[in-house]
Amino acid sequence: MKSSLHFLVAARQHEMAALEQLGKACALVVAMSGLVHALQKERGLSNMVLASGGAQGTELLAPQRLQVDAQMANVRDELDRLGPHPSGASGARLCNAIAYTLQGVAALPALRAQVQAGRLTPPACTDAFARLIAGCLAVVFEAADSANEPEISRMLVALFHLMQGKELAGQERACGTSAFASGQLQPPARAQWLHLIESQERCFEVFASLATASVLVLWQAHVAGDTDMAAVERMRRVAHTAAGCRLSRSGSADWFAACSHRLDALHGVETLVAQELQVLCLHKLQAQQQALAALQALPPGAEPAEAGAEGREGGMAFFEASAPPDAWSLDAVGAPALGRDILSLVQQQSQHLQTMQSQIHEAKTALHERKTLERAKGLLMAQHQLSESDAYQLLRQTAMNQNKRMLEVAEAVLAMAALVPAVPAANERR
C-alpha cells in the first residue's frame, strides 16, 4: 500500500527525472549551436566558390567541411547520450525534429557534390543550407518547448531567438553579398533584405528581453560597441540609399567580411548563454537532489497512521488546515502551521508546482507567438503564392488596419484555415 509520503517523494522524483532529461537536451542544444555556426561558415564559403567559379574560397572550403563534420560528430555524441527521452507529446516532437535534421545531414554529401561541380546558383545553395539549419533550429525550438523548469526554459527560449536571429543575419550576409556582386539592388532583393533585417531585429528583441544580466552586458557591447556591427550598418545604409540602385561591386568582399565577423561575435554571445545554461542545469539538479534527500530522510513517524487513528489528537488536522474552496487549486493554501508534517509539505509542494507552471507558461509565450506567426505566414505564402516578406507585410497591415496585435490576426488566419481547408480564392489564383 503506497503512502502519501511515497507520492510526495514520487512528485519530486518526476521533477528530477525531467531535469536530468532537460540537462541532456541542453547539452544537445549547445552542440547544435556549434554545428549551426560551422554550417553557416560552410555556406558562406560555398557561395564564394560558386560565385567566383572556383577562383575564390576553394582552399578554405575543404577544412571548413571537416569542421562541420567534427561538429556533427559532437551532435551525434549528444544524441547517443539522450537516452530515453521525456515521454509524451513534447518528447515525440523533439525526436521528430531530430529525425528531420538527420535526414538533412544525410543529404549533405549530395549538396557538397553539387557545390563541387558548380551546378548550383548561390541563392539555391543558400536556400539548401538554410533548410538544414532550420532543421537544427527546430531541434532547439522543441528542446525549449519541452523544458519544464522556468529558469532553464527562459534561457532556452532566449537562446533559440538568438540562434534564429543569427541565422537571419547569415541569410542577410548572402543576400547582401549577391547584391553587391551584381552591382545593383533590384526591388525584390531589396524587399527580401529589409525583411531579413526586420525579422532578425524582432528575434533579438525577444532574446534581449529574456537574457540574463551578464549576457546582456556582452550583448550590448556587440550592439553598441562592435566595429563590425557599425560597418554592417553603414553598408546597409549605403546599399539601400544608393542612387539608381547601383552598388559598388568592390563592396561585396567588405560586406562579406564585416558580416562574417559579426556572426562570430554573435556566436560568442551564444557560447556565453550556452555556458550559463549548463551551469544552471547543474545547480537546479543539485537543489532538486537535496530537496529529494531531505524528503527521503524524514522519519517514518512523520506519516500519520493510515487507520485506527480514531480519537488521536491532531487526526483532524487535514480538515482544519486552512484550505481553498476547491482543494484542487491547492496553491491558494496559506503558510503551513507547525506540526502538520506531511500535509504542510504537500501544500508547500503544491504551491511550488503551481508557481513553476505559471512561470513556464510565461517563458514559453514568446515561443508560441513565434510559432503561430510563422505558421500563419507559411499558410498565406502557400495559399496566395506570396513571398515571405509579402506574407509578413499582409499580416502586419491587417493588424494595423484592425487595430489588433499581429498575433491575433495570425490566430484568426489559422482558425479560418482550419474551418475552410481549401479556400476557393486561393485555388483560383493558382
Added chain:
Amino acid sequence: MKSSLHFLVAARQHEMAALEQLGKACALVVAMSGLVHALQKERGLSNMVLASGGAQGTELLAPQRLQVDAQMANVRDELDRLGPHPSGASGARLCNAIAYTLQGVAALPALRAQVQAGRLTPPACTDAFARLIAGCLAVVFEAADSANEPEISRMLVALFHLMQGKELAGQERACGTSAFASGQLQPPARAQWLHLIESQERCFEVFASLATASVLVLWQAHVAGDTDMAAVERMRRVAHTAAGCRLSRSGSADWFAACSHRLDALHGVETLVAQELQVLCLHKLQAQQQALAALQALPPGAEPAEAGAEGREGGMAFFEASAPPDAWSLDAVGAPALGRDILSLVQQQSQHLQTMQSQIHEAKTALHERKTLERAKGLLMAQHQLSESDAYQLLRQTAMNQNKRMLEVAEAVLAMAALVPAVPAANERR
C-alpha cells in the same frame, strides 16, 4: 550512431508510453468516481445522524462506511498499478494531488469518530467531507491536465466537470436539508444555495459541450425526463419563493430523497463516461501499437545512406521537398511525394503531432479557465474576507461593468496579486 529512423520510431514510442500511462491514470479516475460517490453517500448519512441526534440513519451508516472502505481499496489498487508516472511537471502535480488525498483518507477515521460522538454540526461535517472529496477531484483534474491525447483529454475534462457539478449538487443537498429542517431560509443560506445551483450549472454546461453523442442522450434524459430532477426543481422553487422565508420542516426528508436519487442518476452518467473512456484508451493504444509496428517493419533500405551519397540520384530530396520557410514549423509541409521514404514519414508525423498539440490545447481550455477563476475567487476570499458566493459575484459584476469576460477579470486579479503580494487595503480590513 543513431539514424533518423531510430528517432522516428522513438517519437512513436514516446507517444505510446504516454498513452499507457494515461490509460492507468484513467483507471484511477474511474476508481475515484466510485470513491467520491460512496463518500457523498456517507456524508449524507452522517449529516442525517448528526441532525437527528442519532435517531435516524445510524443503521445505514456502518454499511456505507464499509462501502467507502471498499471503494478506497479499489483506488489503492489503481495507485499501486500506476507505476512510474509520466515524468515532468504534470506527473509531479498528479503525484502531489494523490499525496494530498491520501492525507485526507488517513484522517477519515478521526472524522468518523467525531461523527460517532456527535461532536460536529452538520455544516462542519459537510465541509470536512467536501474537503476530502475536493482532494479526489484534484486527482481527476491533474489526470485530465496531464493527458496528451486530444480525444481522451476531452473526455477527461468532461468527466471532471461532471464530477465537480455532481459534488456541488451533493453540497446543495446538504444545504437544502439544513434549511428545510430549520424551518426557514435565511439570506446567507439562500445566497449560498443559489451559488451552488449556479456553479453546478456552469460545470454541467462545460460537461455537455464536451460529452460524446451517446453520453449526451443519457444526460438529456436526466435533465429533461428525470422525475427526481423535476422534484428537485419544484422544491428549489418552493424554498426560494416561500412567504416570510418559512419552510415546511416535513420537506427535509423529501428533499434529501429526491437529491439522493438525482446523485445516483448523475453517477449513472459518470459510469457511462468512465466506460467509454476505458474503451477509448484501449482503441488508441491499439492504433498506436499498429503504427509503431508498421514503422519497425520498414526495410533497412528505406533509410538513405548517411554518408558517401555524393552524386546519388535523389540524394538532394531533402533540399527539394516542399518545405515551410522555417522548417521548425514542419507542419506546414505539403503532401509528401512518393519515394521520399523516411523524409515523408517524418513530415507526416510532424503534421500529426502539430494537430494533436492544437487539439489538446483546445480540450484543456475549459480546465485552465476553471482553474484561473477558482484561484482568483480564492484570492479575493482570503484578501477581503468574502464568502465564496460574494467573491464570485464580485468577479462577475466587475466583468459586466467593464464589458469583459470573467476570465479576463480573474487573470487581472491574479496578475495584480503577483505584483503586489500584500494589498494594504486588504490588510486594513482585517
